[in-house]
Amino acid sequence: LGGFTIGVGMTSEIWDFDPAGAAGSKWTLKAAALPVQIGYVPCATIGSKIYIGGGATYSAGSLLDSTASYGYDPVADAIAAIGVIPRATGETKAVNEGGQMWVLGGGRVAPNPSNEVDAYSPSPDTWALAPAFATARRNFPVDVDPATGKIYIVGGYVAGLSSSGMEIF
Numbered sequence: 001l002g003g004f005t006i007g008v009g010m011t012s013e014i015w016d017f018d019p020a021g022a023a024g025s026k027w028t029l030k031a032a033a034l035p036v037q038i039g040y041v042p043c044a045t046i047g048s049k050i051y052i053g054g055g056a057t058y059s060a061g062s063l064l065d066s067t068a069s070y071g072y073d074p075v076a077d078a079i080a081a082i083g084v085i086p087r088a089t090g091e092t093k094a095v096n097e098g099g100q101m102w103v104l105g106g107g108r109v110a111p112n113p114s115n116e117v118d119a120y121s122p123s124p125d126t127w128a129l130a131p132a133f134a135t136a137r138r139n140f141p142v143d144v145d146p147a148t149g150k151i152y153i154v155g156g157y158v159a160g161l162s163s164s165g166m167e168i169f
Helices: none
Strands: 003-006 011-017 027-038 043-046 049-053 056-059 062-065 069-073 078-081 093-097 100-106 114-121 126-130 142-144 151-154 166-168
Touching: 027 056, 027 069, 027 078, 043 100, 049 093, 049 100, 049 114, 093 142, 100 151
Parallel strands: 043 093
Antiparallel strands: 003 011, 011 027, 043 049, 049 069, 056 062, 069 078, 093 100, 100 114, 114 126, 142 151, 151 166
């Protein structure tokens, strides 16, 4: 697989990035598309599929959190609805934690931002709560150290202000 971009900005498009592609042809628009336009999409790859839990929608000049949840199969270039994330969220990230998609906090619309972690299991297509992290935040970078499994959460917006705080989760 190359790199896939799903819903960057407010779009329903799915793009495939091939770093080995010739200049001017590294990006390919896929035929499959999300049924709604979303942005700030929390997604994670599990096995050969990319899963989405939430994301921001745009209505009447405002960003809104959503419960839009999908699975994308890049080999078949097909997208399908999955079990809906239990809370509306957006402006956050997701990671693959032990074969589950963990959607970490985020959200713009009250009571967000959140420190809640929602864990999606592709089989049997269910959501559960995972342990919460300490500080509610949105729009933050996050990644997993593959050697230790620790999740690193840095910065973002906390209580409406930008933060440089870091958590190792």
